[in-house]
Amino acid sequence: MNDNIFVKSGENGYNIMLRYDFKDLSGALKEMGFENRRICIVSDDNVFPLYGDELKNELRDVSGDVFSIVFRAGEEHKNLDTVREIYKGLNGYKLDRKDLILALGGGVTGDMAGFAAATYLRGIAFVQLPTTLLACTDSSIGGKTGVDLDEYKNMVGAFYMPRLVYMNLKTLSSLSGREFASGMGEIIKHGLIKDSAYYEWVINNFSEINDREPEVLLSMIRRSLEIKRDVVESDPYETGERALLNFGHTTGHAIEKYTDFKLMHGECVALGIIAAGFISYKRGMLSTEEFYEIRDMFVPFGLPITLEDDAEPEKILSLTKSDKKMDNGRIRFILLKKVGKAYIDTTVTDDEILSGIRELIISDEDR
Numbered sequence: 001m002n003d004n005i006f007v008k009s010g011e012n013g014y015n016i017m018l019r020y021d022f023k024d025l026s027g028a029l030k031e032m033g034f035e036n037r038r039i040c041i042v043s044d045d046n047v048f049p050l051y052g053d054e055l056k057n058e059l060r061d062v063s064g065d066v067f068s069i070v071f072r073a074g075e076e077h078k079n080l081d082t083v084r085e086i087y088k089g090l091n092g093y094k095l096d097r098k099d100l101i102l103a104l105g106g107g108v109t110g111d112m113a114g115f116a117a118a119t120y121l122r123g124i125a126f127v128q129l130p131t132t133l134l135a136c137t138d139s140s141i142g143g144k145t146g147v148d149l150d151e152y153k154n155m156v157g158a159f160y161m162p163r164l165v166y167m168n169l170k171t172l173s174s175l176s177g178r179e180f181a182s183g184m185g186e187i188i189k190h191g192l193i194k195d196s197a198y199y200e201w202v203i204n205n206f207s208e209i210n211d212r213e214p215e216v217l218l219s220m221i222r223r224s225l226e227i228k229r230d231v232v233e234s235d236p237y238e239t240g241e242r243a244l245l246n247f248g249h250t251t252g253h254a255i256e257k258y259t260d261f262k263l264m265h266g267e268c269v270a271l272g273i274i275a276a277g278f279i280s281y282k283r284g285m286l287s288t289e290e291f292y293e294i295r296d297m298f299v300p301f302g303l304p305i306t307l308e309d310d311a312e313p314e315k316i317l318s319l320t321k322s323d324k325k326m327d328n329g330r331i332r333f334i335l336l337k338k339v340g341k342a343y344i345d346t347t348v349t350d351d352e353i354l355s356g357i358r359e360l361i362i363s364d365e366d367r
Contacts, residue, residue, distance in 0.1 A: 042105075182267055246332070
């Protein structure tokens with residue numbers, strides 16, 4: 001059940017290797033020229049205890065100098081203070097430009113380790129080893145790295161491509177139900193923006209997906225990767241079409257910050273998709289049936305479709321204005337022309353955004 005996908009990037013590119021263990025990693029690193037180089041694993045204190053020793057054992061065949069830097073898990077630690085600690089660790093291990101960083105973990109780890117790699121010594125090679133469904137299908141692909149700055153999510157960062165993305169899909173078995181569901185928010189998004197048939201396939205296979213059947217997961221992850229690869233290859237630095245991948249993210253990021261990150265990223269993306277879908281529906285691009293199917297089909301995957309009834313739409317709207325996806329003072333909003341076809345719109349009004357947010361807020365008597 002091994003599989004490879006190649007992502008073109010400039011004159012070169014990188015492979016995505018889908019495996020069920022870490023056994024092929026050392027061989028891949030040797031082929032890339034990292035034999036006998038220093039290797040530093042960057043991970044968090046949730047993931048490293050699960051896979052750190054196993055990974056180090058597998059890397060003995062490629063290097064005798066394998067180190068680790070472990071930071072505290074959580075979005076609240078995705079900041080420049082943590083990156084500074086990573087820099088200090090890399091310098092303490094005396095890594096040079098020919099050495100390697102391995103990012104072992106979810107999206108927070110990949111974003112921070114990638115940003116550290118992009119900026120340490122003006123650039124050192126790194127490899128993504130995603131361990132969450134969300135990181136496997138979204139954040140580990142495409143070279144976006146960065147950290148949060150105060151209320152601004154991913155405001156400081158760089159486009160910096162990994163040398164390899166290596167997915168040990170067995171790590172998905174250790175995810176909690178909520179963590180697994182968070183990844184489904186991005187997967188459903190891929191179908192909605194680019195492939196209606198894939199969207200329907202995901203819906204029709206929800207039981208097998210939730211049971212984490214290996215062959216079904218492999219098929220699902222591969223198709224999501226193909227969709228994201230095709231988009232990032234056509235627009236690697238997000239000057240145009242790549243913005244479509246932000247469907248659900250403008251309002252989603254605002255909700256993420258509004259709830260002080262008590263909701264997971266994929267949960268907020270699901271809510272953002274519903275809000276954007278509602279605007280698309282009110283503009284006449286989605287039928288009533290299509291909008292309510294989009295909303296209601298998040299439920300079988302364990303994703304939320306409402307906010308608490310005391311949520312404040314105006315505050316969430318204000319937070320959307322701090323999103324980095326602005327175009328000359330206007331929000332670049334992603335809407336659906338139809339299921340499977342998204343587009344960029346800069347004419348969405350504050351009233352429309354508020355209507356989408358209010359659609360998420362249902363009082364107890366309406367539940």
